[in-house]
Amino acid sequence: MSQNVVLTGASAGIGRELARVLTIERGATVLATARRVDRLEALRGELPEGRFHYLAGDLADANFRSALWNRALELPGGVDVLINNAGIGWYSEFDRESPDRIRRMIEVDLVALVDLTQKAIVHMKERKHGKIIEISSILGFFGVPYSAVYTACKHAVNGLVKSLRRELRGSGVDVWCVCPGRTESEFHSAALGEPELREVRGRGAKARDVAVAIANSIDGRHGAFVYPDFRSRLVTQAALWAPGAFNLALDRAKHKVFADQIKNDNDTSRG
Numbered sequence: 672m673s674q675n676v677v678l679t680g681a682s683a684g685i686g687r688e689l690a691r692v693l694t695i696e697r698g699a700t701v702l703a704t705a706r707r708v709d710r711l712e713a714l715r716g717e718l719p720e721g722r723f724h725y726l727a728g729d730l731a732d733a734n735f736r737s738a739l740w741n742r743a744l745e746l747p748g749g750v751d752v753l754i755n756n757a758g759i760g761w762y763s764e765f766d767r768e769s770p771d772r773i774r775r776m777i778e779v780d781l782v783a784l785v786d787l788t789q790k791a792i793v794h795m796k797e798r799k800h801g802k803i804i805e806i807s808s809i810l811g812f813f814g815v816p817y818s819a820v821y822t823a824c825k826h827a828v829n830g831l832v833k834s835l836r837r838e839l840r841g842s843g844v845d846v847w848c849v850c851p852g853r854t855e856s857e858f859h860s861a862a863l864g865e866p867e868l869r870e871v872r873g874r875g876a877k878a879r880d881v882a883v884a885i886a887n888s889i890d891g892r893h894g895a896f897v898y899p900d901f902r903s904r905l906v907t908q909a910a911l912w913a914p915g916a917f918n919l920a921l922d923r924a925k926h927k928v929f930a931d932q933i934k935n936d937n938d939t940s941r942g
């Protein structure tokens with residue numbers, strides 16, 4: 672693959688592994704973004720020269736998104752692939768979550784993704800060629816407690832893709848979701864309110880394995896939803912085809928899995 676890829680959320684977790692896989696193993700050129708410039712600079716140092724470029728900034732800022740896209744348009748040959756990977760969560764009881772945090776989550780997980788998708792479609796339709804990958808989640812298919820807004824965003828992403836796939840038929844532009852299950856990354860640490868810690872948490876798939884599955888989907892056959900591994904496919908299919916039994920099992924697991932994780936916005940320990 673010798674393609675130009677715009678990748679969000681490249682400073683950690685799945686996105687960082689994806690930058691490695693795309694540039695080192697697939698020969699792609701990546702324009703990456705995230706807020707932590709030191710992380711992006713360190714990543715640039717380890718990747719093949721000239722294959723990794725970055726523009727650091729906050730995706731919640733519409734002006735930054737415009738600047739990012741303008742930079743993307745300067746890539747020689749244009750943008751072949753957009754991967755909307757950046758995402759944040761926050762474990763909290765919904766009624767105790769601050770409006771600011773809700774707004775921020777929606778801005779990063781949904782508004783930024785919609786905005787960059789729209790910018791990419793304008794560019795790709797003109798060229799009659801392009802691929803857009805939205806990193807959704809198995810939580811785009813069912814609900815869990817204490818992650819209501821995050822889950823709502825992922826459902827919205829899935830709905831966006833279902834509609835766009837119809838709208839873009841024949842345009843040369845392809846769009847699909849990749850739906851990981853629990854993955855080892857900094858996501859859970861951040862969602863627990865440990866911004867200064869940002870350690871890798873979570874027993875789940877390896878971020879590299881998810882990244883390889885995402886990279887494979889770029890040139891492989893796929894439908895609207897790609898599952899990086901058997902477990903994420905199984906959980907999703909169970910939720911869709913046996914919702915009664917699935918929800919019962921989820922309710923039983925609820926307190927074990929979630930109750931010790933929630934981080935309400937009136938907690939004083941929050942960073």
Ligand SMILES: NC(=O)c1ccc[n+]([C@@H]2O[C@H](COP(=O)([O-])OP(=O)(O)OC[C@H]3O[C@@H](n4cnc5c(N)ncnc54)[C@H](OP(=O)(O)O)[C@@H]3O)[C@@H](O)[C@H]2O)c1
Pocket residue numbers: 679680681682683684685686704705706707708710728729730731755756757758759779806807808809850851852853854855856857858859861873875
């Ligand atoms: N980990 C899981 O269990 C899991 C499961 C299903 C789906 N997913 C999805 O996978 C994607 C990647 O998550 P991950 O697990 O790799 O999480 P992660 O390790 O926490 O990485 C998240 C990335 O998003 C970036 N980001 C967060 N807020 C941003 C903002 N306001 N502006 C710009 N960049 C921002 C972070 O960079 P900075 O902090 O440097 O800005 C970081 O590079 C997300 O969409 C997530 O919803 C994750």
